[in-house]
Amino acid sequence: MRAGLRPGPITPGSRATGDRRLLRWQTLNPWGQERAVLPFVIAWDATTPHPSATAPAGCVLSGLQIVSPSADSLRSAFVRAGWPVSIVRGAPEHLELTLACPDGARRFP
Secondary structure, X not given: OHHHOOOOOEEEEEEEOOOOOEEEEEEEOOOOOOOOOOOOEEEEOOOOOOHHHXXXXXXXXXXXXXXXXXXXXHHHHHHHHXXXXXXEEOOOOEEEEEXXXXXXXXXXX
16 A cells, blocks of 8 residues: 555444434545554535534644654654644644634644
């Protein structure tokens, strides 16, 4: 596979919303391993409205950073995949994101 990635299986998923609508999707993990900081591919079912259609408006993602004790090996994997992302050494492993909102930036560690 391109960039040495070994994807896992396509996995179906679903959940009920607060108003009892059922959201359905399929995911693919291109890394072949489960880690909370690794991105995955999601395909929304044709009968499911995309979440962006019903999400509150006003904020946009303005920053994303991965924190990991194995930052160097993660950085190498992301470079091979062609995905530029900020990766720094730290523990525990987690994502940090920043949203630009009308009333200012919001950071989520």
